[in-house]
Amino acid sequence: xxxxxxxxxxxxxxxxxxxxxxxxxxxxxxxxxxxxxxxxxxxxxxxxxxxxxxxxxxxxxxxxxxxxxxxxxxxxxxxxxxxxxxxxxxxxxxxxxxxxxxxxxxxxxxxxxxxxxxxxxxxxxxxxxxxxxxxxxxxxxxxxxxxxxxxxxxxxxxxxxxxxxxxxxxxxxxxxxxxxxxxxxxxxxxxxxxxxxxxxxxxxxxxxxxxxxxxxxxxxxxxxxxxxxxxxxxxxxxxxxxxxxxxxxxxxxxxxxxxxxxxxxxxxxxxxxxxxxxxxxxxxxxxxxxxxxxxxxxxxxxxxxxxxxxxxxxxxxxxxxxxxxxxxxxxxxxxxxxxxxxxxxxxxxxxxxxxxxxxxxxxxxxxxxxxxxxxxxxxxxxxxxxxxxxxxxxxxxxxxxxxxxxxxxxxxxxxxxxxxxxxxxxxxxxxxxxxxxxxxxxxxxxxxxxxxxxxxxxxxxxxxxxxxxx
Amino acid sequence: xxxxxxxxxxxxxxxxxxxxxxxxxxxxxxxxxxxxxxxxxxxxxxxxxxxxxxxxxxxxxxxxxxxxxxxxxxxxxxxxxxxxxxxxxxxxxxxxxxxxxxxxxxxxxxxxxxxxxxxxxxxxxxxxxxxxxxxxxxxxxxxxxxxxxxxxxxxxxxxxxxxxxxxxxxxxxxxxxxxxxxxxxxxxxxxxxxxxxxxxxxxxxxxxxxxxxxxxxxxxxxxxxxxxxxxxxxxxxxxxxxxxxxxxxxxx
Ligand SMILES: Nc1ncnc2c1ncn2[C@@H]1O[C@H](COP(=O)(O)OP(=O)(O)OP(=O)(O)O)[C@@H](O)[C@H]1O
Ligand SMILES: [Mg+2]
Numbered sequence: 001x002x003x004x005x006x007x008x009x010x011x012x013x014x015x016x017x018x019x020x021x022x023x024x025x026x027x028x029x030x031x032x033x034x035x036x037x038x039x040x041x042x043x044x045x046x047x048x049x050x051x052x053x054x055x056x057x058x059x060x061x062x063x064x065x066x067x068x069x070x071x072x073x074x075x076x077x078x079x080x081x082x083x084x085x086x087x088x089x090x091x092x093x094x095x096x097x098x099x100x101x102x103x104x105x106x107x108x109x110x111x112x113x114x115x116x117x118x119x120x121x122x123x124x125x126x127x128x129x130x131x132x133x134x135x136x137x138x139x140x141x142x143x144x145x146x147x148x149x150x151x152x153x154x155x156x157x158x159x160x161x162x163x164x165x166x167x168x169x170x171x172x173x174x175x176x177x178x179x180x181x182x183x184x185x186x187x188x189x190x191x192x193x194x195x196x197x198x199x200x201x202x203x204x205x206x207x208x209x210x211x212x213x214x215x216x217x218x219x220x221x222x223x224x225x226x227x228x229x230x231x232x233x234x235x236x237x238x239x240x241x242x243x244x245x246x247x248x249x250x251x252x253x254x255x256x257x258x259x260x261x262x263x264x265x266x267x268x269x270x271x272x273x274x275x276x277x278x279x280x281x282x283x284x285x286x287x288x289x290x291x292x293x294x295x296x297x298x299x300x301x302x303x304x305x306x307x308x309x310x311x312x313x314x315x316x317x318x319x320x321x322x323x324x325x326x327x328x329x330x331x332x333x334x335x336x337x338x339x340x341x342x343x344x345x346x347x348x349x350x351x352x353x354x355x356x357x358x359x360x361x362x363x364x365x366x367x368x369x370x371x372x373x374x375x376x377x378x379x380x381x382x383x384x385x386x387x388x389x390x391x392x393x394x395x396x397x398x399x400x401x402x403x404x405x406x407x408x409x410x411x412x413x414x415x416x417x418x419x420x421x422x423x424x425x426x427x428x429x430x431x432x433x434x435x436x437x438x439x440x441x442x443x444x445x446x447x448x449x450x451x452x453x454x455x456x457x458x459x460x461x462x463x464x465x466x467x468x469x470x
Numbered sequence: 471x472x473x474x475x476x477x478x479x480x481x482x483x484x485x486x487x488x489x490x491x492x493x494x495x496x497x498x499x500x501x502x503x504x505x506x507x508x509x510x511x512x513x514x515x516x517x518x519x520x521x522x523x524x525x526x527x528x529x530x531x532x533x534x535x536x537x538x539x540x541x542x543x544x545x546x547x548x549x550x551x552x553x554x555x556x557x558x559x560x561x562x563x564x565x566x567x568x569x570x571x572x573x574x575x576x577x578x579x580x581x582x583x584x585x586x587x588x589x590x591x592x593x594x595x596x597x598x599x600x601x602x603x604x605x606x607x608x609x610x611x612x613x614x615x616x617x618x619x620x621x622x623x624x625x626x627x628x629x630x631x632x633x634x635x636x637x638x639x640x641x642x643x644x645x646x647x648x649x650x651x652x653x654x655x656x657x658x659x660x661x662x663x664x665x666x667x668x669x670x671x672x673x674x675x676x677x678x679x680x681x682x683x684x685x686x687x688x689x690x691x692x693x694x695x696x697x698x699x700x701x702x703x704x705x706x707x708x709x710x711x712x713x714x715x716x717x718x719x720x721x722x
Contacts, residue, residue: 004571008557015559150555155625158519158549159573160541469521470512 002169005161009173013139022135023181029131030189033123037087038196044082045197084204085356087193088211089125089349124186124208125352128215129345133222134246136178140226141242143170144464153469167227167464171457174223175216182219186212207355214351214442217449218344222246224456231463250345257339257346264335344449351445354438471497472518472633472664477527478688479513487513489688490527495666495681497632500659502675503668505685506712511668513688515635519549531633545575548631552638554622558611562601562621565610566592569625586630599623600650615642623651627658634658636667640674652678676704684711 013019144167147153156166190208194200225245229238340346472495479488487510495501505511517524518531520540529536531546556565570587577583596606599620610618619642626634634655640648655678659665669675675682676699684692684707691711694702 002572004568008568012557012559150557151551151553152555152557154519154521154549154551155556155569156572157521158544158547159569159629160544160576161572162541470516 001172002161002165005156005165005169006173006176009169010176013173013177016139018139019177022139023185026127026131026135026181027185027188029122029127030124030185031192033127034087034189034192034196036122038193040090041082041084041086041193041197041199044086083356084193084197084199084201085207087124087190087204087208088352088356089123090121124189124211125349128182128211128218129348130250132178132182132215132219133250133344134243136174136219136222137226137229137242137246139177140170140174140223141229141238143174143227144230144467145232145238146230148469157469163465163467164461167461170227171220171223174226175220178216178219178223182212182215210355211352214355214446215348217446217453218348221344221449221453221456224453224460228456228460228463231460231467249343253343254340254346257336257343260339261336341448344452347445347449351442354441354445471495471530471532472501472666473530474514474518475527475529477514477517477529478525479510479517479522480525487688488517488524488527491685491688491690493683493690493693495664497664498659498662499680500655500665500667500678501681501683502679503666503683503685504670504672504675504708505668509685510688511685512637514685515549515637515666515668518543518635519547520544541576546631547633547635548626548629550619550622550626550634550636550639552641553615554618556610556618556621559609561607561609562596562613562617563592563606565621566596566624566628570628573629587628590628590630592624592628595624595628596621599627599654600647616644616647619643620647623654627654632663634663634665634667636665638668638670640669640671648674672705672708684708686711 144153147156147166153166157163186208190205194205226242229241229245232238232241337346337350341350472493474491474493477488477491478486480486487508489510491510491514493501493514503511503514513522516522518529518536520536520543524536529543531543534543534546536543557568560568570590570592571585573587574583574585593606597603601617601620601624605613605617610621613621619639623639626636640651643651652674655665655667659680667678679696681693681695682699682704683690692707694704694707
């Protein structure tokens with residue numbers, strides 16, 4: 001590494017108006033993200049606290065039936081305290097799932113486009129996953145063409161700088177630039193968030209730092225892409241090309257993945273599932289009504305009595321149908337993730353889910369186990385008729401179980417241990433894996449982006465080696 | 471000393487820009503290269519500098535071959551193009567300083583890496599090439615074409631290379647600057663530097679050159695020494711060759 005060239009490249013960028021604007025925008029975005037995340041965190045915390053107080057009251061009064069009803073409806077509110085992870089991303093599509101009453105999986109990319117909606121929320125995911133790539137592209141897409149136009153490429157060459165060295169210095173200087181921008185901006189954002197929300201968590205600070213670290217290969221991908229583009233002959237169209245390439249990787253690929261997956265296996269939304277359920281009920285009723293002679297001859301009261309008596313049977317059928325749908329759903333989700341995985345943005349999202357213990361995998365397979373666990377608690381509570389600490393703990397554990405159904409791995413978390421540390425639920429995030437195996441998993445998931453980097457790097461260096469630099 | 475043997479270049483589009491060019495310049499001489507637009511002057515200079523690869527032939531500077539040791543060859547060459555742009559956001563001084571800092575002769579057996587530019591006082595060099603003091607620390611973006619050219623000259627000078635390749639170096643210089651630059655080139659020649667210069671200025675070519683060459687269709691079609699030219703009209707000769715080219719083209 002030649003320090004003189006590196007310093008030159010970095011200084012050139014600092015003096016570049018593009019860079020100054022870019023720096024300013026990012027600092028502002030990071031600050032805004034801290035503010036907006038803090039607001040949503042605080043409001044969530046408030047409602048969470050309210051719910052918790054209500055439960056405490058109900059526990060104290062020993063009103064178990066009401067308690068359980070409430071829990072069934074609001075399981076999620078109880079079980080997922082707001083976490084500082086909102087600074088990174090909202091991850092808030094859980095309520096949609098729980099509201100259906102039956103646990104099935106709503107993939108990230110549904111008709112409602114939850115995925116896309118999530119992208120445009122002002123948080124770190126938006127900044128690092130979307131804006132950053134565009135900015136690195138815009139910064140670097142003139143890397144070589146500018147030097148070529150200025151004739152400095154010739155002067156560098158004649159002064160003994162090897163071609164490889166020229167391109168590597170450019171690359172390294174863009175990465176340094178990235179860190180120079182991102183570190184102070186993200187630190188400000190983080191500190192602001194902790195200060196505004198009054199939370200402080202070492203774990204989360206480390207997670208945020210880890211995310212910044214993980215974002216480097218993604219930034220690097222766009223830098224190589226920019227350098228590659230900067231060698232193109234027709235430079236007039238490159239800015240359009242840049243925008244298109246960025247949109248391709250960040251927006252088009254994930255959306256295309258949905259469309260393709262939908263073609264391959266049809267997936268339904270929450271609302272569609274609800275309709276199916278209602279339809280199943282109605283059909284079952286009609287079938288039985290037909291068996292019982294002419295439905296039209298029934299009185300209005302009889303009609304409803306019939307409906308009521310058949311609801312259970314219908315529900316059972318519907319559940320079976322749903323179970324099959326769930327499997328289809330899972331299959332499709334994997335497919336979407338697979339296809340969308342070409343997009344660095346989606347890769348980044350997937351890795352972030354490991355870091356923040358989010359995401360959706362395999363959850364339906366735990367349904368039976370979970371139900372059993374929940375019933376166990378219910379029975380225990382009713383048996384003991386307890387208004388004491390134990391029943392309090394039980395409730396939280398109940399909630400905890402429900403919560404973990406939506407955990408990334410879908411392992412049954414129910415164990416005796418939980419009874420002893422109910423408070424954990426409210427203080428920390430649920431840790432699924434130990435840190436080393438998480439790191440391993442992250443490294444594995446980094447392989448695609450590293451491969452993309454390598455491919456572009458080889459392509460760019462090779463192209464530059466053959467470039468006519470007059 | 472510069473020696474070019476059978477140098478040829480065919481561009482990707484099939485255009486044969488150099489057709490077995492042969493040329494030799496002895497140490498301490500000025501060789502001016504004339505030729506119509508598209509004759510291949512810039513192509514030849516670009517190949518020697520390593521900006522584009524040749525499709526055949528080789529170049530030697532002081533017994534160092536382009537094909538064998540391009541990096542070492544470049545240490546022996548200073549280059550000046552007709553259109554110097556440089557880093558827009560740097561001052562003239564910063565541009566010069568940067569290129570002075572990076573130019574160095576790599577270590578060889580028994581010798582450490584050296585940087586000949588170190589012995590120059592850069593501000594003084596900038597004054598010597600005729601840049602006004604108030605522009606030395608001004609951004610290049612505010613420079614006129616001629617002022618940039620002066621920085622380009624300064625960059626070539628501080629490299630202190632034995633061979634200078636100048637592609638239409640006078641373009642953009644005002645008469646005073648041209649005159650000064652010409653004087654500077656004489657001084658460099660007297661210091662033992664070898665100079666290859668392409669130009670369209672026939673009078674200057676004749677005035678300055680120890681040897682004049684005319685290129686046409688990628689070939690060197692004529693060389694004449696100063697003494698040979700003394701009694702002749704270079705302008706006439708040049709036009710004759712150009713016209714001959716027209717004839718040749720008609721025959722095809
Ligand atoms: N990149 C290129 N691709 C294809 N052909 C080229 C390229 N560059 C130059 N040429 C062709 O090579 C020939 C020689 O061009 P060159 O620039 O060397 O001429 P020149 O003598 O320097 O002309 P001028 O006096 O206009 O500077 C021309 O016919 C030109 O069209
Ligand atoms: Mg030319």
